[in-house]
Amino acid sequence: MSGPVVITGGGTGGHVFPMQAVAEALRAQGLATSELRYVGSRRGQEGRLLGNGDVALTLLPGRGLRRSLRPRDALVNLGAALGLAAAAVSAIALLRRWRPAVVVSVGGYASFAVSFAAMCWRTPLVLIELDATPGAVQRIVGRYAVKRCCAFPVAGANVVVTGAPLRAGIEAVDRSKAARDAAKAAQTPPIDPARLVVVVMTGSLGSARVNRAVRELATKWDSRDDRAIVHVTGRRDFDEVRARLPSSNGLDYRVIAFGDMVELWTLCDVAICRAGAVTIAELTALSIPSVLVPLPGAPGDHQAKNAEAVVKVGGAQRLTDANCTGEALATVLEQLMEPATLATMSRGAGTLARHDAARAIAAVIADVRGTA
Secondary structure (H helix, E strand, C coil), X not given: CCCCEEEECCCCHHHHHHHHHHHHHHHHCCCCHHHEEEEEECCCCHHHHHCCCCCEEEEECCCCCCCCCCHHHHHHHHHHHHHHHHHHHXXXXXXXXXXXXEEEECCCHHHHXXXXXXXXXXXXEXXXXXXXXXXXXXXXXXXXXXXXXXXXCCCCCCEEXXXXXXXXXXXXXXXXXXXXXXXXHCCCCCCCCCCEEEEEECCCCCCHHHHHHHHHHHHHCCCCXXXXXXXXXXXXXXXXXXXXXXXXXXXXXXXXXXXXXXXXXXXXXXXXXXXXXXXXXXXXXXXXXXXXXXCCCCHHHHHHHHHHHHHHCCCEEECCCCCCCHHHHHHHHHHHCCHHHHHHHHHHHHCCCCCCHHHHHHHHHHHHHHHC
């Protein structure tokens, strides 16, 4: 009998949700839950997002390295390196016990230990490369992978272009006008269906720059009774944003730390987001018009490249982080929030949709597992 499939990665939701999507697709293709395992990091979002599920979850020590030469960061990086080394030792022991048929790496610092252990034990390694430019861990272990499932077209003999995997709940979102109106009515309190809804989402930690700009935007729009903003701040800035809410004379402005993106994408008319690969995949799969603010300094400038792919087909407007202010957001949104413009952008975003990505990746894994 073949060994289990170990899916490793994490740190942020941008890595954790693809892990979940791949596991869902593998189970849909007949793999038993007992034959799946997640491995992630104690410091990441894995425990919160995956800890209560049916698939066994193992959390290892370690944290990501800071890209800085400052003395204090050097000390932090020394601790991080020691943590990653300890995680690698643990992963080697775990893979010896589990004897997996294949290891699937979604990337992020949390994937390094198990990917390294797979190389040590010559366990077949499948990479899922979500961004236009692979992250550091994926570049390091890429030469040892038997397959690389890529969201964007790249060169390579072992590459399969699949798109980025999405959870079944996201794939099932109904974006019809009737569904959007129903989702607005279901909020507490309800959102007037006549309002255009802007959903702001910049990741589990959030973005201080974008959060500040959206708060400024809410001040500028204080008298707009035809708009609503649902502002997902992330955990880091929630208290500060809540403490400094602007007055409202008509705008429906709601601030939350986290949100159910299945629900929020259903009621969204236009999004303000970073440009991580999973966010891009969700926006394009659901044909959601967006204003994208790529994370500056991302490895290989991958978020800017992700955003450019959507801008090129007319599905998004791009705003640099340095220029992201309330004034700039108001200007961009006024240009695109006409119904005809939103409809055109929606069609453009949809041209990049890959609805079969999770199934395609599961098929690659099943093939490798069958021949391992």
